[in-house]
Amino acid sequence: MTSSRPLDKFAAGLAFVLGLVTILAALGSQFIGGLQPCELCLEQRLPYYWGLPLLALVLILWNRLPLTVWYVAMAIVAALFAWGAYLGGFHSGVEWGFWPGPTACAGVGTDLSMDMLNDLQPVIGCDVVQFRFLGISLAGYNALISAAVVGLLLMAMAFQFRRRRN
Template identity: 40%
Template sequence: MSLTPPTGKLQTAAAGFLAFAMAVTVGTALGFEHIGGFIPCKLCLEQRVPYYIGVPVMLVALTSAALRWPPVITRGLLLTGGLLMLWGLGLGTYHAGVEWGWWAGPTDCGVVAPVESAGSLLDQLNEVVPPACDEAAGRFLGLSFAGWNVVASAILAAVALSGAFKR
């Protein structure tokens, strides 16, 4: 297992798939927030960070693979994407565990509502109830958003690491 064997179609496909899938995953979370009205908690927001970093990294990996840059660059970028998704897997697992009550979450978990005007600050604070990290906003097929992030992160990590180490 080395990062120096030549790169080919597998690395190009993996980088392209990962850039697209990471963007769709974080875009879906943003859609639920901005279109669906779900207010993310502190842990929800933290789970997005690996995707925010990963999408541009995978775009560079795709460029590297397409332009036949040295294999160590493409494979190193894919490895970086895999590590980012393993980080995301850890964050999602932690959050899902907090939601299921397996362990305690952070004591400062909540979100600060954006202030539109100082005059209506108290009204806004009364209307917006910050979400708690230990309560899932909803479940689909038995999994919360954090649970689905675990699934997505595991799949994306496997694809990235496969692209980094397979010939």
């Protein structure tokens, strides 16, 4: 690693790329691979939808943001992905039967509503694992990846703090 690229921006950029690849893979598994997300799956995508645009903005405005604004934005993104790690861990526990999922995750869609297009969509229970790799479900991988993003963002913040202090 050369000194021309600060470690703080590299760690934040790596967190962004990891998050972007993850959400694109989730969307690809749904729209190309045919996997149907449950309610918890969809909720786990929210940190990506909210956090990645904010992180992209921070990366674009890296040296132009006031330091306080930079730290607040990075903390917000880290908190969003910490929430995502929690959701992934919770969803994994539902899949393993450690605890029940929310009532929206029951997987029974017998009520019809005025939203007929939505009624035609299959309702997948949150305890149904559609794909595992090395014994870990997609929810489990999301928990691990979200935690890695948090770790990278915390590293970026620590590197920034150390760089500013010197």
